[in-house]
Amino acid sequence: MVSKIAIILILGFLLAEARFRSEKEQDDRKWELEINEDGNPEFKKEAIKIHRNSRHKHSKTRRGLIRLNQKDNEEWEAFKHLHNRKFHSIDTENKRLMNFLKAKEFVQKHNEAYELGDISFKVEINSFSDLSHDEFEPFTGYKQSPQLNSKNSVFSWNPPVNATIYGSIDWSHYGYVTPVKYQGRCGSCYAFSAVGALEGQYKRLTGKLISLSEQNIVDCSRTYGNGGCKSGWFTTAFQYIKDNGGIDTAETYPYMGKEQQCISRQRNSGVKVTGYVNLPYGNEEQLKIAVATQGPISIAIHACELTFRGYKTGVYYEKGCSSNMIDHAMVAVGYGTDPKHGDYWLLKNSWGTSWGEQGYIRMTRNRNNNCGIASYASFPLIH
Structure with a gap:
């Protein structure tokens, strides 16, 4: 028979072990x-x-x-x-x-x-706030540098002579800009930028504003080097539209936010392109003249800073962004001067109206091409 002392020792050991495990x-x-x-x-x-x-x-x-x-x-x-x-x-x-x-x-x-007045814009918690850098990347989608295409139809920029250049302008007030759209988790900003410029040019030519098809570009310009939902160039989109004989309207070829088989139909083409113009690299003054005289312009910037993702309101300036590492395309629809924070560009984004100032951002102007605002800027020629 086990002695009482042995039983007590065994129980004490078991209790001590249980306490150790618990702690x-x-x-x-x-x-x-x-x-x-x-x-x-x-x-x-x-x-x-x-x-x-x-x-x-x-x-x-x-x-x-x-x-x-x-x-x-x-x-x-x-x-x-x-x-x-x-x-x-x-x-x-x-x-x-x-x-x-x-x-x-x-x-x-x-x-x-x-x-405290040390920064010219506010940020906020928004739909991107829980995403890592890699998870956020699909919401951009502009390739680093334009692709050279043997069939390209690029024309030289010749600023209009004796044109009136206003101190500020917002083409959305003149009916040149469709409502803010949403690209979703598809790296198709280049398509939205190209379409935004095309819509403005069509309004300028015909007096009619028509929403055009980004999905048409996403699906059908891949043979030109664009990546569908994996980034591309707006200049390549212009070239595709020229060769295709036009672009569908958003009504006939609606946006799906994913790559599909190309189903473009010539009979639904809303706009025909004859070529496009590339503005001088990094020249904000020439970009201003183009916006003032031509209408909305396709532009691309460096947008992967946390400040850009979370932008809420104000004049955006980011000393940490690059004028060369371009990754996101938008549409320059105007410019102006804020009485407190100085000159700015008015840009239409493709992240919906819950982002920024109802889908727009005011980015600093005349501060050494901040974030590459004038590094890659183009507009289509149409008839």
Whole structure:
């Protein structure tokens, strides 16, 4: 028979082991989500007790999800509901949440600087705030440099002589611009830029504003070197439209946000192109003259900074962006001068009306071709 002493020793050992396991498991669950010196979120083992009111000190739940304080949790749940976020794994949600928390802190610090007058524009949490750089990339879609095509129909830029150049202009006020569109998770900004310029030129020629088909360009200009939903050039789109004998209207060839088989029909062509004009590289004054005298112009910029993704209002200036690393195409529909923040370009984006100033952005003008605003600018010639 086992002695009472032996039984007591065995029970004591089992209790001690259970307590050790419990403490170990509890310790393994305690993690902190912090923003490091480089501005990136990362997990760290908890060194001190987690404070309820601390901004970025969160622990992990038993399921592995990051445990948030009440304010962060409410904002994250509201964000997921607003943008219809549904995650298929805990790891994916944690990664997106880390991006969201990073964006949240960035927005707060940036807007504090705006209120102090140190920055000329505000940013906000929007539908891009939980995306990584790679996840955001499909929302752009302009290739680095124009492709040379043996069949190209490029014409030299000859500024109009004695033309009136107004101090400001907004072609949307004159019926040259269709409502803001949404490209979705398809790198087709080049198609939206080309179509925006074409719509303006057609209005200038005929007095009629017609919404034209971006999907036509996405599906049918791939044989010219464009990548469908994987980026392209607006000049190549102009060349395709010229050779095709026109472009479909949006009504006859609606946008689907994905690549499809080309189904362009000549009878539905809304606009015929004879060629296109490339403006001088990096010359903002010539871009101004072109916008003033020709109407909306296709342009491309460097847009992958967090400040651009989160732009809300104001005159955008980003010292960290490049005038050469171009990745996103838009339409220059005007220019003007803000009494507080100076000269700006008015650009129509293709990210819907919830982004920026109802889908538009005012970008700084006459500040050394900031973000490459005048590096690649073109407009089509039509008849």
